[in-house]
Every structure is written in structure tokens, then in C-alpha cells.
Amino acid sequence: MCLGILYDIVTCFSRREPSARAGGGPSYRTWGGETDVIHNRLITWYRMIPDRDTCFAILADHKVDEHIIAHSMSVERVALHIARLHAEQNGDGSLDLSLVSAGALLHDIAKVPAIYAGVKHSDMGADMMRDLGFVEVEPLVRQHVLLDDYTQNGAVTEAELVNYGDKRVTHDRIVTLKERFDDLYIRYGSRSPWAMEHVRQIHVHTLELEKKLFRSLSVRPDDLVDILRDKEEEVIGFHSG
Numbered sequence: 001m002c003l004g005i006l007y008d009i010v011t012c013f014s015r016r017e018p019s020a021r022a023g024g025g026p027s028y029r030t031w032g033g034e035t036d037v038i039h040n041r042l043i044t045w046y047r048m049i050p051d052r053d054t055c056f057a058i059l060a061d062h063k064v065d066e067h068i069i070a071h072s073m074s075v076e077r078v079a080l081h082i083a084r085l086h087a088e089q090n091g092d093g094s095l096d097l098s099l100v101s102a103g104a105l106l107h108d109i110a111k112v113p114a115i116y117a118g119v120k121h122s123d124m125g126a127d128m129m130r131d132l133g134f135v136e137v138e139p140l141v142r143q144h145v146l147l148d149d150y151t152q153n154g155a156v157t158e159a160e161l162v163n164y165g166d167k168r169v170t171h172d173r174i175v176t177l178k179e180r181f182d183d184l185y186i187r188y189g190s191r192s193p194w195a196m197e198h199v200r201q202i203h204v205h206t207l208e209l210e211k212k213l214f215r216s217l218s219v220r221p222d223d224l225v226d227i228l229r230d231k232e233e234e235v236i237g238f239h240s241g
């Protein structure tokens with residue numbers, strides 16, 4: 001069954017609307033307890049990682065701005081490209097491209113409402129994923145600003161790819177890590193000494209992450225700018241439906 005249709009059916013009946021959770025955290029109000037039960041059962045039956053059509057339906061439902069969608073699509077291109085390189089050059093077929101795609105497309109879903117709510121957009125977006133039943137996407141959205149763990153050991157993960165992809169895109173333009181952080185230091189770091197230190201820490205972590213992602217690949221990180229320029233990445237076609 002196409003997950004896009006499934007999403008339409010479920011959300012049509014459950015009519016989820018944003019509301020504030022007691023204690024300040026973001027949550028979602030639902031109408032109709034029985035539809036929630038159906039929703040949860042469907043999630044149990046199907047491994048609900050939303051396909052691209054469903055991701056765009058979710059973004060439209062939540063009235064996400066066009067420029068955020070464009071940014072997210074560029075993040076998807078970077079993250080998917082690196083995932084494919086790992087599959088091609090390392091024979092690493094463990095990365096789930098559907099999960100990478102969904103995490104990238106939905107990572108900034110709460111960017112604007114979180115500003116008004118005064119909460120972290122990564123946390124609010126993760127809560128939205130969990131409430132929609134996309135529990136596998138939730139950690140990718142929550143960790144897209146800062147990963148829980150920056151270990152050099154272990155296999156490359158989908159969360160690392162989405163986090164790194166987000167650090168390679170300024171607005172909707174794919175750039176080098178240096179260009180991205182030059183912009184972040186000016187836009188965010190200049191707000192306060194704390195903000196500057198925060199950006200600096202993320203920069204240091206991301207340089208380490210970049211080493212991990214590329215140490216076994218034949219391309220250099222900055223090569224991605226040229227590789228992906230004017231080249232439509234084949235992001236469609238890996239979903240079965």
C-alpha cells in the first residue's frame with residue numbers, strides 16, 4: 001500500500017493540530033481516540049518511513065515555507081550522494097536511503113513554529129515525527145543540529161548523513177563546510193559570546209564527522225560542490241511505492 005495514501009487517510013480522520021503541551025514542550029492535539037488507535041496499529045503493521053510524496057504532503061500540511069523545502073531538498077541531495085558513495089565504494093548496503101531521504105526532507109519541519117514557541121526546532125520537529133508515528137525518523141530530526149555521539153568508530157549512520165548534509169547547504173545552495181560555517185559565525189555566532197562558542201563547538205564536531213564520512217571514499221568533501229552542481233541527483237526511484 002502506498003504510504004502517501006495511508007498518510008492521507010490517517011491524517012484525514014485524526015486531524016492533528018498543533019498545541020502547546022503543559023510544561024512548555026511542543027505536542028500535538030488529536031481529535032478522536034479511536035482514530036489514534038487505528039493510526040498506531042497501521043504504524044505497527046507497516047514500517048512507516050514516509051516516502052518522498054508523503055514527506056512533501058507532510059510539509060504542505062504543516063505549511064512549511066518554500067525556501068525551507070528547497071533547503072531540505074539540497075540537504076537530501078548531499079546526504080543521499082554520500083550514502084550512495086558508501087554503497088558503491090565500500091559495498092556498504094546497510095544505509096537505508098529511504099530513511100536518509102525522509103530525515104533530510106523533514107529535518108527543518110519545525111523551524112518556524114519553534115521560533116514562535118521559543119523551543120529548539122530540532123526537538124519540536126522530532127516530537128512531530130514521533131506523534132505522527134515516524135519513530136525511525138525522529139532521532140534523525142532531533143540530531144540534525146548536534147549528534148548525540150561523534151564517535152569515529154562504527155559504521156556511518158543515517159543520522160550522521162543528515163546532520164552533515166545540513167552543514168553543507170546554505171539556504172538551498174550546496175557549499176563547502178568552510179563557507180557554511182563562515183555564514184553561521186556571522187548569522188548566529190554574532191548574537192552573543194555563548195552563540196559564538198556554540199557554533200564553534202558544532203564546527204569542531206562537524207570537521208571530525210567529515211573525516212569519518214570521507215576517509216574511505218575516493219572523493220574529497222569539497223568535490224561535492226562541483227559533483228552536485230547542476231546535476232539532478234536521482235533521488236526518485238529507490239522507493240517501492
Ligand SMILES: [Fe+2]
Nearest residue numbers: 071107108166
Ligand atoms: Fe537545515
